[in-house]
Amino acid sequence: MTWNEPGNTATALLLLGRGTDPASERGVDCPGDLPAPSDPDLVARATAAKAALGDRVFVLGHHYQRDEVIQFADVTGDSFKLAQQAAARPDAEFIVFCGVHFMAESADVLTTPAQKVVLPDLAAGCSMADMAVLGQVQTAWEHFEDLGIADDIVPVTYMNSSADIKGFVGRNKGVVCTSSNAKRALTWSFEHGSKVFFLPDQHLGRNTAVLEMGFDLDDCVLYDPHKPNGGLTDEQLRDARMILWRGHCSVHGRFTIDSVREVRERVPGVNVLVHPECRHDVVRAADYVGSTEYIIRALDAAPSGSAWAVGTELNLVRRMALAHPDKQIMFLDRTVCYCSTMNRIDLPHLVWALEELVAGRVPNQISVDEDTAHHARVALDQMLALP
Numbered sequence: 001m002t003w004n005e006p007g008n009t010a011t012a013l014l015l016l017g018r019g020t021d022p023a024s025e026r027g028v029d030c031p032g033d034l035p036a037p038s039d040p041d042l043v044a045r046a047t048a049a050k051a052a053l054g055d056r057v058f059v060l061g062h063h064y065q066r067d068e069v070i071q072f073a074d075v076t077g078d079s080f081k082l083a084q085q086a087a088a089r090p091d092a093e094f095i096v097f098c099g100v101h102f103m104a105e106s107a108d109v110l111t112t113p114a115q116k117v118v119l120p121d122l123a124a125g126c127s128m129a130d131m132a133v134l135g136q137v138q139t140a141w142e143h144f145e146d147l148g149i150a151d152d153i154v155p156v157t158y159m160n161s162s163a164d165i166k167g168f169v170g171r172n173k174g175v176v177c178t179s180s181n182a183k184r185a186l187t188w189s190f191e192h193g194s195k196v197f198f199l200p201d202q203h204l205g206r207n208t209a210v211l212e213m214g215f216d217l218d219d220c221v222l223y224d225p226h227k228p229n230g231g232l233t234d235e236q237l238r239d240a241r242m243i244l245w246r247g248h249c250s251v252h253g254r255f256t257i258d259s260v261r262e263v264r265e266r267v268p269g270v271n272v273l274v275h276p277e278c279r280h281d282v283v284r285a286a287d288y289v290g291s292t293e294y295i296i297r298a299l300d301a302a303p304s305g306s307a308w309a310v311g312t313e314l315n316l317v318r319r320m321a322l323a324h325p326d327k328q329i330m331f332l333d334r335t336v337c338y339c340s341t342m343n344r345i346d347l348p349h350l351v352w353a354l355e356e357l358v359a360g361r362v363p364n365q366i367s368v369d370e371d372t373a374h375h376a377r378v379a380l381d382q383m384l385a386l387p
Contacts, residue, residue, distance in 0.1 A: 034348045042347045046072050049354035057357060058092035060085060060107070062099035063292050064313040064339050068347045069098050078292045079103045080159050080178050083110050086117070094118060094357055097366070098345045102129040104366040105163040109373045109380065117366045118357070120349035125341045126160060128277075131247035132200035134164040136225040141172070144197070147234055153243070154189035157199040158182075160249070163368040163376050165199055170375035175382040179276050179291035182208040184386045195240065197223075200247030207276045207283050209242045217280075222246055251339050252277035255311045259333045260285045263309040267328070273298055274311030274332065282311065292316065302327055314338050 035042055050057065050072060060082040061073025070076060075085045082103060086095045087110040095117045097104040104119040111117065144150040155174035157165050166176055173192070177185035182204055189196045198205035202222060209215040220242040223230035230237075237243065255278050263270055272286040273295055283289050288298055295312055302308060304326040310317045311332035321329040356363040368376065 034352050037346065037348050039348070042351055043068075043071075046347065046351045046354060049351065049358050052358050053094070053354065055091065056093040057096060057354070058086065058089045058094070059096045060098060062103065062342065063296070063316045063319075064342045065098050065345060066315055066343060066347075067319065069345055069350055070319075072350060073098060078178070079106065081293070083107045086111050086115075090115070094362070096120065096350070096353055096357075098350065100124045100126045100129075100341055101366070102126050102160060102162050105368050106159070106166075106376075106380070108366050108368050109163060109166075109376050116362050118353055118362065119345075119364050119366050120353040121344045121346075122364050123341070124344040127250045127341065128158075128200055128247050129161050129165075132157075132161055132165050132245055133225075134162070134168060137165060137168055137199065137245075140197075140223060140225065140230060141168075143229055144237070147237060149195065149238060152193050153195045153197050154193040155197045155199065156185055156189055156205075157379070158201045158204055161200050163372050166376035166379050167372040168375075169199070170378035170380075170382075174379055175386070176379045177383060179204060180293065181383065181386060182276070183212045185383060186213060188386055190241075195243060197243045197245075199245045201249060201277055202244040202246060203248055203253070203279055203283075204276050205242060205244045206280050207278075207289070210280070211283065211289075215241060220244055249277040251313050252311065253279065255279065255282050255332055257281045257285055259311070260309075262334070263330070263332060267307050267309065267330070270307040270309050270328075271302075272309050272311070272332065278311050286311070296320065299324060299327070299329060313342070315343075 059072055059074050061070045061076045062082060063076060063078060075082065079099065083106040086107040090112050093115065095107055095111060095115055097107055097117055097119055101119060101124060104117050108117040141150060144153055155169045155172050157169045157176055159176055159178045175185050175188060186196060186208055206220050209220060210217055221232055221236050221240040222244050223232060224246040252275050260272055260282060271288065273288040274282060274286040276283060276289055295310060299308060299320045307328040309330050309332045314331055315338060317331050353363050
């Protein structure tokens with residue numbers, strides 16, 4: 001099966017980091033000159049810089065990264081696997097994290113104080129993580145305390161959250177979860193409280209509670225930090241079992257039930273495979289649901305000739321389609337859907353970061369303060385201790 005690359009529309013080029021939007025760009029510049037994207041020597045320069053650093057550097061590449069970057073990764077994986085891999089390399093002086101900001105923070109929390117974590121582009125953030133700001137979360141918690149329900153609540157944060165939020169959860173005896181172990185994290189939480197405050201992805205929280213644990217949708221309420229008291233009555237908060245933060249993934253949140261219906265009409269017998277960050281109705285309509293690692297395993301094991309419509313980030317879907325030409329692997333939505341911030345880590349930024357390290361300068365170091373790192377690690381360790 002031939003992979004059909006999405007067209008170079010203005011929007012697609014912007015999402016790929018090859019365009020600019022002055023109204024929305026964060027304006028974070030590298031303190032140095034980036035190589036031009038058209039530089040034909042970029043691959044050779046990256047190869048030479050990595051070789052010069054040798055075992056002093058360990059490069060991590062998230063599954064959603066571009067192929068031009070992934071080729072230089074020592075390990076590829078999801079966010080938590082990569083943070084674990086960084087922690088397992090205490091002799092590496094530099095950890096170059098080709099991912100987004102919260103991932104680099106987690107790596108800094110889990111590595112030794114002597115190691116330095118580098119993010120090639122500081123503008124590589126995560127819209128979902130940015131939807132849960134510590135001040136807003138603390139305001140919500142104070143409201144829960146005023147209602148007298150805070151002692152009944154166990155906070156749970158998805159791995160896709162800032163170190164500040166992980167630290168908040170650790171301080172309040174909660175746990176971090178991934179899309180793979182969310183059910184285990186919620187099961188543990190309900191053994192220690194009667195309610196869960198789930199941050200920052202409403203869809204993962206709702207899908208796990210309803211589809212995997214047998215909750216009703218009425219057991220879940222949505223807390224909107226931009227509304228007084230989250231837009232909820234005191235009675236709703238007292239009755240709720242799952243208090244979901246109003247956050248979502250900008251990539252997975254774009255898939256709709258119409259996307260599923262359209263691909264089923266267009267491709268008879270297609271298997272619909274989606275990530276649990278997708279909307280509840282999309283997950284219900286899918287044939288298979290699972291984490292990024294689950295999606296990769298499912299496509300690897302799929303029989304030759306089978307058809308798959310995959311609801312996750314386009315770089316991964318494209319890579320899987322090219323790796324399995326005997327299978328019909330396609331993007332669930334017919335329009336381009338790269339993760340715009342993940343795609344900011346491109347080859348020029350990686351080359352610049354590696355060459356800076358060779359020159360004895362540490363660019364874009366990600367460092368979490370000691371107190372936040374301690375409590376974030378408490379929440380991460382609790383996840384690792386889940387039965």
